[in-house]
Amino acid sequence: MDSGAxxxxxxxxxxxxxxxxxxxxxxxxxxxxxxLGVSPKAVIDHLRRLEEAGLVESxxxxxxxxxxxxxxxxxxxxxxxxxxxxxxxxxxxxxxxDLTRCHHLSIDGVTAGNTxxxxxxxxxxxxxxxxxxxxxxxxxxxxxxxxxxxxxxxVQGRLADVRDDLAETIExxxxxxxYAEVVAAVADGADGIETLSRRVDAPxxxxxxxxxxLHDRGIxxxxxxxxxxxxxxx
Numbered sequence: 064m065d066s067g068a069x070x071x072x073x074x075x076x077x078x079x080x081x082x083x084x085x086x087x088x089x090x091x092x093x094x095x096x097x098x099l100g101v102s103p104k105a106v107i108d109h110l111r112r113l114e115e116a117g118l119v120e121s122x123x124x125x126x127x128x129x130x131x132x133x134x135x136x137x138x139x140x141x142x143x144x145x146x147x148x149x150x151x152x153x154x155x156x157x158x159x160x161d162l163t164r165c166h167h168l169s170i171d172g173v174t175a176g177n178t179x180x181x182x183x184x185x186x187x188x189x190x191x192x193x194x195x196x197x198x199x200x201x202x203x204x205x206x207x208x209x210x211x212x213x214x215x216x217x218v219q220g221r222l223a224d225v226r227d228d229l230a231e232t233i234e235x236x237x238x239x240x241x242y243a244e245v246v247a248a249v250a251d252g253a254d255g256i257e258t259l260s261r262r263v264d265a266p267x268x269x270x271x272x273x274x275x276x277l278h279d280r281g282i283x284x285x286x287x288x289x290x291x292x293x294x295x296x297x
Contacts, residue, residue, distance in 0.1 A: 064116050066150035069139055072116055077101060078109050081134065085119065089130070089132040144225045146240055170207065233282050241265060245273045246293065249283060254290030 073079055077099055084098055093179055096103045113119035120134040141150045151166055230243045244263040253262045260267045277283040284294045
């Protein structure tokens with residue numbers, strides 16, 4: 064689902080409260096209604112919208128009572144700064160993800176999902192050992208999550224500082240945000256006007272004007288294939 068649509072959906076406090084409740088246990092409409100203090104009809108409408116978004120799913124028990132639960136894990140990030148606004152959603156990666164692809168990140172000692180624990184959970188080993196191992200993994204991953212959150216805050220601060228420094232260096236007072244983004248995108252390998260337009264989310268003619276202005280300032284230079292590079296870069 065589009066990040067903007069998710070923000071609109073989760074902007075309603077009662078829908079957020081429903082998700083908090085369902086994160087604890089599956090519930091039926093009457094339970095949710097009593098928890099929220101709103102009518103069952105209103106709850107059904109909220110649940111319908113959450114189901115349509117794929118955040119909630121339902122099942123019916125032997126008494127034909129419909130239970131609702133969280134359908135899948137989802138992470139929604141919103142960034143607001145003087146350099147821009149953005150929102151993105153992401154679903155958990157497979158446990159088999161090759162973290163060696165993360166060139167700027169090194170994670171050691173995370174053992175969640177190892178085959179010995181999986182065998183125990185399946186009933187082929189010692190259940191007590193499985194519980195102990197999984198509890199250790201959970202604590203380790205929660206610590207890792209806290210460290211990654213701290214690292215992300217540091218990166219966000221450094222991004223703002225470097226963007227400020229870049230805008231000041233290229234002396235783009237009226238267009239500092241756009242010009243800094245264009246220079247950064249070129250440095251990252253985006254060299255065609257259409258590609259740059261998508262990267263900085265600006266019309267092609269605006270990007271072309273920025274490129275020409277930055278060229279006049281001696282900051283960017285064109286090549287023979289219609290691309291661009293930062294002046295003096297290797």
